[in-house]
Amino acid sequence: MKAVTLLLALATFGAQANHEHEESHSHGAHEHGHGLLNFVVDGNQLMIELQAPAADLVGFEHAATTAEEKAQYAKALAQLKQPETLFGIAPAAACQLAHQEIKAPQPEEDHEGHDHDAAHDEDHANHDHDADHEEHEGHDHDAAHKHDGHADLGAIYTYNCTAPARLNGLTAKLFSVYPSLSKLTVQGILPSGQTAAELTPTANTVNW
Numbered sequence: 001m002k003a004v005t006l007l008l009a010l011a012t013f014g015a016q017a018n019h020e021h022e023e024s025h026s027h028g029a030h031e032h033g034h035g036l037l038n039f040v041v042d043g044n045q046l047m048i049e050l051q052a053p054a055a056d057l058v059g060f061e062h063a064a065t066t067a068e069e070k071a072q073y074a075k076a077l078a079q080l081k082q083p084e085t086l087f088g089i090a091p092a093a094a095c096q097l098a099h100q101e102i103k104a105p106q107p108e109e110d111h112e113g114h115d116h117d118a119a120h121d122e123d124h125a126n127h128d129h130d131a132d133h134e135e136h137e138g139h140d141h142d143a144a145h146k147h148d149g150h151a152d153l154g155a156i157y158t159y160n161c162t163a164p165a166r167l168n169g170l171t172a173k174l175f176s177v178y179p180s181l182s183k184l185t186v187q188g189i190l191p192s193g194q195t196a197a198e199l200t201p202t203a204n205t206v207n208w
């Protein structure tokens with residue numbers, strides 16, 4: 001569990017470094033095409049945390065409403081559950097996936113200041129959707145901005161490695177899975193210290 005603590009520390013550090021004194025709460029600070037990859041090697045454990053705009057991982061950032069969007073979202077989650085397609089880990093290290101956790105935005109967030117005075121519980125799911133106008137299909141998607149626009153998606157993967165000493169690099173194969181992703185900011189904690197890198201589709205491996 002020590003690795004978890006380290007990973008959280010790293011994530012916090014990264015957030016502070018990127019956002020300075022902005023409220024950590026604020027969504028919308030992300031840049032489409034740009035993801036974050038944090039990892040920790042601790043003992044025989046490797047943890048990898050991926051975070052990227054839903055625009056890149058799913059294709060949109062608003063809550064899925066249509067059947068088509070829901071299917072697309074489900075497909076994106078299923079993709080995130082196949083880390084072997086996302087990361088290249090030195091086979092010699094013999095790392096086995098032990099745990100994975102998807103970090104998805106909560107669709108029904110309880111916003112404070114929510115209008116609870118309206119005693120009658122309107123069906124929020126169908127709240128102000130004019131989406132029934134098929135002819136304006138593409139246009140209606142602008143409605144996403146009502147929710148501040150941006151959403152991240154991510155996952156944390158934990159591996160147990162038989163030969164962690166053979167672990168000397170990590171390849172981001174996910175660039176070929178998510179074509180709109182063009183940059184990954186990488187921060188890692190190794191037994192020997194910290195490392196950082198910027199990966200791109202043509203330079204997608206961090207070595208140590």
Ligand SMILES: [Zn+2]
Nearest residue numbers: 053055150151
């Ligand atoms: Zn966004």
